[in-house]
Amino acid sequence: MTQTQVDAVGALGLLRFDRVQRCAHWVNAALFGVLMATAIPLYFGSFFGVVLERHVVAQVHLWSGLALPVPLIVSLTGPWGRQMRRDLRRINYWTRDEILWMRSLGNSGLSVDKFNPGQKLNTIFVGGAILVMVATGSMLQWFRFFPVPWRTGATFVHDVFALAVFGVVLGHIVMALTHRDSLRSIFGGRVSERWAAVHAPGWLQEQRLKGPPGSD
Numbered sequence: 452m453t454q455t456q457v458d459a460v461g462a463l464g465l466l467r468f469d470r471v472q473r474c475a476h477w478v479n480a481a482l483f484g485v486l487m488a489t490a491i492p493l494y495f496g497s498f499f500g501v502v503l504e505r506h507v508v509a510q511v512h513l514w515s516g517l518a519l520p521v522p523l524i525v526s527l528t529g530p531w532g533r534q535m536r537r538d539l540r541r542i543n544y545w546t547r548d549e550i551l552w553m554r555s556l557g558n559s560g561l562s563v564d565k566f567n568p569g570q571k572l573n574t575i576f577v578g579g580a581i582l583v584m585v586a587t588g589s590m591l592q593w594f595r596f597f598p599v600p601w602r603t604g605a606t607f608v609h610d611v612f613a614l615a616v617f618g619v620v621l622g623h624i625v626m627a628l629t630h631r632d633s634l635r636s637i638f639g640g641r642v643s644e645r646w647a648a649v650h651a652p653g654w655l656q657e658q659r660l661k662g663p664p665g666s667d
């Protein structure tokens with residue numbers, strides 16, 4: 452890579468999330484927000500009638516739930532989903548050093564790739580939760596097609612995962628608010644080289660070898 456290319460990367464900042472990924476993130480976040488807000492009155496039935504009828508809340512919950520996989524599917528398919536697919540491959544790829552990094556709670560001196568193992572685990576949990584919640588939620592909705600033990604199991608799993616979703620989303624928001632540069636990148640897409648040198652040195656090196664957009 453020439454000095455001009457190095458300067459170009461530095462001046463632009465690095466593209467961490469493209470427009471498709473940012474869009475998918477915010478639609479997904481909005482759907483999770485609606486699902487969590489409607490889950491509270493569904494679980495604690497005594498809220499009903501205060502603002503909305505139970506039927507309305509249950510319908511909003513159901514339709515937001517059925518829409519939940521859509522942003523992920525749309526952003527992963529088609530030519531527009533190239534970077535999303537590339538990042539999914541990164542998230543699925545775990546090295547021995549990353550497992551050691553997890554065990555030492557981030558103190559093993561790992562040269563972090565684009566995402567650290569904690570961020571990878573968060574994404575894997577969210578993806579898994581989408582699958583589990585859509586499957587169990589569909590069983591709660593179309594219960595007539597399932598035997599009673601399945602329905603009981605589905606309600607239990609839906610509730611346990613709901614609790615985990617509240618915990619993980621809360622943790623995710625706290626991390627986002629305390630890491631302003633990361634937060635900015637999910638709005639504007641870019642991070643500075645200085646940020647990448649500290650938080651994602653492995654990825655920075657890869658970007659430097661690749662050069663600025665359009666150079667490969």
Ligand code: HEM
Pocket residue numbers: 483486487490491493494509512513515516517519584585587588589591592606609610612613614616617
């Ligand atoms: C972030 C994701 C979600 C959370 C936190 C969540 C949470 C909850 C909770 C706490 C309940 C009440 C269960 C009970 O009374 O024991 C519920 C009910 C329900 N959920 Fe979800 N859920 C989520 C996603 C989904 C999805 C993806 C679907 C998709 C079909 C869905 C469909 C339903 C249905 C049909 C009910 C029963 C509503 C009723 O009682 O009429 N949920 N959900």
